[in-house]
Amino acid sequence: MPPMRAKMRITSIEYYPTAGTPTQETLKFHAVSQDGPYQSDGSDEDNTFAKFSPIGSLSLTVANPELLGKYKTGDTFYLDFTPIGPPT
Template structure:
């Protein structure tokens, strides 16, 4: 199967979620997950003469948001505000 679309997204926020505190034991909360908030790459304004890669993506997909909840501890801390990623959309088999 081939990719039908590629987007270029930028991390706008990484939100940490803490686990519940057990009042009986006084156990401190531990990190339970992260939520990534991403948006389509863009600049506040583009001149017609600006043809960098972000501009090309912004012209074809001027608006996009993606939120991903990550429960895998091996991935926590791997995504930082401002990081950019390609996201490929490939049809999944049924």
């Protein structure tokens, strides 16, 4: 299987509990895209990712106290899919 890589951007963060000090946060990711047209020469890397993975979303809840508050809306990440072995 060839490797797969997605480029995802945090579009929102929800904090829990909603009152008091948060102990968890849910990061909502969407595949990169752009409002309006991309450069016609294809030089924008987001254009390449959007062409082959135009739609995608991911929701990830973080409960590790060391990571809370470290992520911000607009942060962008590569998401690599690495097989761990044959299906059981």
